[in-house]
Amino acid sequence: MEIRKKLFISILAVIMISGSVFIPITDDSSVEAATSYVSLKNKIDSIMLDSRMKNASSSVTIRKASTGEVVYEYYGDRSITPASSLKLLTGAAALETLGENYRFSTAVLTDGKVQKGTLKGNLYLRGQGDPTLLKIHFDNFADGLVKQGIKKISGNLVGDDTWFDSVRLSAGILAEDEPYYYAAAISALTLSPNEDFDAGSVIVEAKPTSNGNSTKVTLTPETNVLQVVNKSKTVPKGYKNTLKITRQVGSNKVVITGNSPIGTFGKKEWISVTNPTLYALDVFKKSLSEKGVTFESSSKVVQGKTPKTAKSLVSRKSMPLKDLIIPFMKLSNNTHAEMLAKEMGKVVYGEGSWDAGLKVMREYADSIGLDSRKWNFEDASGMSYSNKITSKQMSQLLYVVRSEPWFSTYSKSLPIAGLSDRFIGGTLRNRLKIAPAKGNVMAKTGSLENIKSLAGYAYTKNGETLIFTVLTEKNKTSTIPVIDQIAITITNHK
Structure with missing residues (x-):
């Protein structure tokens, strides 16, 4: 009886000890996690007090990449014009619809x-x-x-x-943008001037010659489609370079004006053509x-x-989509986005149009659990000011695609902060160039007049991946420094 009593007491002691150890560990762990994200929240709340953000209309959401749990939200359901961060949806829909190995x-x-x-x-x-x-x-x-x-x-x-319809320009293209590569006309038969693949454009370059004479103009590739009117002059060294190269809207007449000082490189523009x-x-x-x-x-x-x-x-046949997506996303190529949209429409509905392509994109959004009613867009590149998206929906997209079989290709296409190679750092190569943000932020940029955005993934100091989306519009001054501060704060988090 005594032996049984001692054995019972020993077992009870073990149970009590185990319980006393288990419960505090769980509580401490939860408190620590909560405290960790509260700290991040407080820091970002402080950043959001910056006058540049207060004067703008913003939407911010941060999620845990591992679970999708939202750990920070600032007007997450507010609709904002996303600019080129819309390409995150375009790229995902293209990889899912066409496949990584799709070739044109x-x-x-x-x-x-x-x-x-x-x-x-x-x-x-x-x-x-x-x-x-x-x-x-x-x-x-x-x-x-x-x-x-x-x-x-x-x-x-x-x-x-x-192969595509005859509509050349997507909705929302402004007349002032039409002469340049980023608003190029869309055609199923087109040409790029170099391996950036800015389809539908010609590189027009004006260089100084001798004092008082006209600049030397070259076209790459050489073409008779553009008619060049050169009104520019070469001026002595030390003068200001005032060269301007543009195309008259509605025509293929390229007009070059201004002065090109001796000893300078002159000026170069990627000029779109009216009919690719x-x-x-x-x-x-x-x-x-x-x-x-x-x-x-x-x-x-x-x-x-x-x-x-x-x-x-x-x-x-072109390179496969898994390779094409690099210049598309890294350099934020608008023409690629619109051509991919039309291609998706052609493949799915037999119609190479924006209506069909954007329908495919919306259907893809619905298929992965997004709310397409909150994705209001009239192009695939993000050029339209009428496009509206919430940061919560954008961050949900970035969470869901992590489970896609093509996610590795998708993530590799995102610009990486501070890395100078154009096809690695892309549109982030000259931003976030200091540790710990450098190399630890992979995100898609967005930029229109008075609109800035950044959405992607960031690695924290403790090795966690956080998904972040920052959308801002109605900016009286650029919000890029503040957006970058948010990214830095995330990478500093531990």
């Missing part, structure tokens, strides 16, 4: 036959939404035709852009000419549809 196609076809070096028929250049076409690809097409014995073409050179299809045809015809391929005097350069019976002569 371009082909050269004919409805005729080659007889003694002459192609008796039309030559069709058919575009299917590839924003990565360069002059060198047209050179390769021309080489391919020459190897097939084609030296002359008796018919027309026809550009087929019917004709631009692509013009450059392709130059490639053919450079390879010795000529046309009959009666041949014309026109737009049209490729006959179903046409035979493919040469073709090309």
